[in-house]
Amino acid sequence: MSADPLLDETIDPAEVAVEEGANEGRPDDRVDDERHDEENRLKPEYVRAVRLALEEDRKGEVYELVEPLHPADVADLLELFDTDERTDLTIAISDLMTGEVVAELNDWVREEMMEALPADAVALIADQLETDDAVQLIEDLDATDQRAILAEMEAEGRAAIESALSYPEETAGRLMSREFVAVPEHLTVGDLIDYLRIHGTVLGDFFEVFVVDEAHHPVGTCSLSWILTTPRKIALTDVMKRDQTLIPVQMDQEEVALMFQKYALISAAVVDESGRLVGQMTVDDVVHIISEEAGEDALLLSGAGDGDINEPIREAFSSRVRWLVANLGTALVASLIIAAFGGAIEQLVALAILMPIVASIGGNAGTQTMAVTVRAIATNQLTKANTGRILWREARVAILNGVTVAVLVGIGTALVFSVPLGAVIALAMVINVVTAGLAGVLVPVLFERAGQDPAVASSVFVTMVTDSMGFFAFLGLAVASGLVS
Template identity: 65%
Template sequence: MSETELPDAPTAAETSELDEDDRLKPGFVRAVLDAVEEGDPERARALVEPLHPADIADLFELVPADQRAGLAHAVHDLLDADVFAELNDWVREELIDALEPHEVADIAAELDTDDAVAIIQDLDVEDQREVLRAMEPDDRAAIEEALAYPEDSAGRLMQRELIAVPEHWSVGDVLDYLRGNEDLTTDFWEIFVVDGRHKPVGSVALSWVLRTPRGIAISDVMKREQTLIPVDMDQEEVALRFQKYALISAAVVDASGRLVGMITVDDVVHIIQEEAGEDALLLSGAGEGDINEPIRDTYKARVRWLIANLFTALIAATVIATFEGTIERLVALAALGPIVAGVGGNAGTQTMAVTVRALATNQLTQSNTLRSILREMQVALLNGSTVAALIGTAVALWYGSPILGVVIGGAMLANITIAGFAGVLVPVALERFDQDPAVASSIFVTMITDSIGYLAFLGLATLALSRLA
């Protein structure tokens, strides 16, 4: 191997601070905290300095909440804009609260607009005003404009820092413009072409500009077909468009069609991850599910769904109470009833999860709702028949009662079939009423499967016992 082919020497972070999965080692985290607790900020800073900004952000998320302020004081000069852009929302809010308004303003000024908005939007109204007052007029105007857009919209997500050129320019004009303006953004892959009213008429990849003769008109090399993002579009819909059309970046336009910003794929990757995790957590009623979230907030997010589940469980209890006489005559029913309800609940959860995901990714629309319901009903019938045959045979052999086997098999088939129907219908109905199907679907589906499960099982058992009497 020649000298030029030698691999780069590993950094200190690669050899000691991080494990094979690029996570900070517990021993390293402990060493940093020991230095802070011993009043040795120089040693703490020496340990942290080699880390990448994302790893410094991870370090603050890993240490206990009551020790973050001391760590921040020890390595304050390393807490730059890149670190704050990587921080967990809750941890970032803690650190921002500990800073002076002018310090927050300095950090925000170094960030892209979308990252600066993410920091400032979580502040109290009065703190926001103080931070904005401490910013330069141009930066303040950009942040205030972004904050005026709805939360989780393209206006909050977009960057104002972009390259836009008029359609009458040549490639040479564009190159001279890029080389002669030091204030232009340095991170871009696409140049937007606009008309005299600043409306986007096309875009051109940076690589095309670099490889095209100077005398060629930019309008002759630009791509006229482009995906424009309305400034008020929900960020989840933005992510779906990027995914569907394989976009690297996209222009954001206001109500009049003027170019006001752009969204890049790195922003969208974060949104896709965030939305996917959010739906999963909403299905379980776990709130935001962030381990850095304050205990009180986590408690409030979870307890309301547990209380709602308590009331829906009372419906199933009422069904059981209606058949007390039947249960007294055949005690085995008390042991077998939860099996029917539990398996039906799992079947409903499977269908519900698939449906919520299909709604979130626009796979399930009004055009194919009926087909999807019929499909899930077919799957439910197949599953129900299989499970019913297994449980019916097992119960008949165990209790020596073919009638009891038929009863539980029939109840299982009915409940799994109803569960498949409810697993589709409940999320679709919530979505049609403009409600998030991930929020309350599990409560209603569980209520239906529990109630139908006990009703079918105990109802069939009552009918069978009356025939035998």
């Protein structure tokens, strides 16, 4: 064997230089094949072919079409279909409907499918899955269904799921995997390899081995690559990393995700209150959490709740209408302010024409600052230690923004209406944009300090502040300046 192809530490850059436009002939077996487009989505023509075969009841053809897909792609295909088609497809490809497919399904779609199946069928699927995936399968079902399914399951799997369900949702205890490798401190690298060769085949993929003391407390972690590259006679305690990141069972998934990101973890030990190793979290499970937690803020800020295109219509309606009604309340405050200046508007209809501009720009400026603040809080970048500095920073950005926009609107108004009205609207703009900047920081920060998720309700409050202040500053200044009485 030659050393050259075995260890590629550096590659001649000349060999990897990209020819511009040279995009053809990609060797990937998943991207850009006859079923996937260049962004790895199932091609509409492919989906149409499956749908057509399904409608015309050519089950054999449906099976042939779906069979080459990766389980994650089978899940994607199911999600693209509507409820009736999904049922037909499931029947047509029943033996391709593995636990892996079910685990990859969107939460709403999975819940809907599980509710439609009898308890013993769900139990059969749950028995195939790893504990964490099986938990996901049944945690959203109601308690009666859960009990019925658990009763049908094998004892071992049932016990693990019951243990997981005893922890609150979205905590490490609920999400952790109960399969892991823990070894005592006195082993050598060779002992461990011999043991794994004999007993390790029953395990799935694992990336790290945890070293524990007699009390089953983790004392260190060994990456498999160190084990493979260290002489057999070396003691594990000499190669293991002692500086570990331990995850308490009660830790919220958002914190777990931040820990994995911050310390670039591949897996981490989960410990109970007394410090005993009870499970592990691995990065392939955490990536879903990271994506979910980072993505949900855009949805929460917009007032769309858990917004997902697979959410049942009545749930989408009830989570969204709540915020629309809340927003009605804040719009009412704005209307009351306008009503207080009804006389002024009757005298000078230009006020009615211009007032939405002040409110709209203020609202936009507030939303910008709020989005930045919420993201900074979510990533632990904005803490008590730097709130003052960030508030001052945002105030300065707001002054720059406010003055720029005020000059534009002020000149435009002066040209179309009058110079005094231009001055009034310009001043109102500066006041409202600066107010928006301060509210955009303070509202989410105060929600966070009060123990609330700043993404959930900040929007309504910031909008209320910017709308009310916009109308009040503009109409109030118009009256105060003597433009109208």
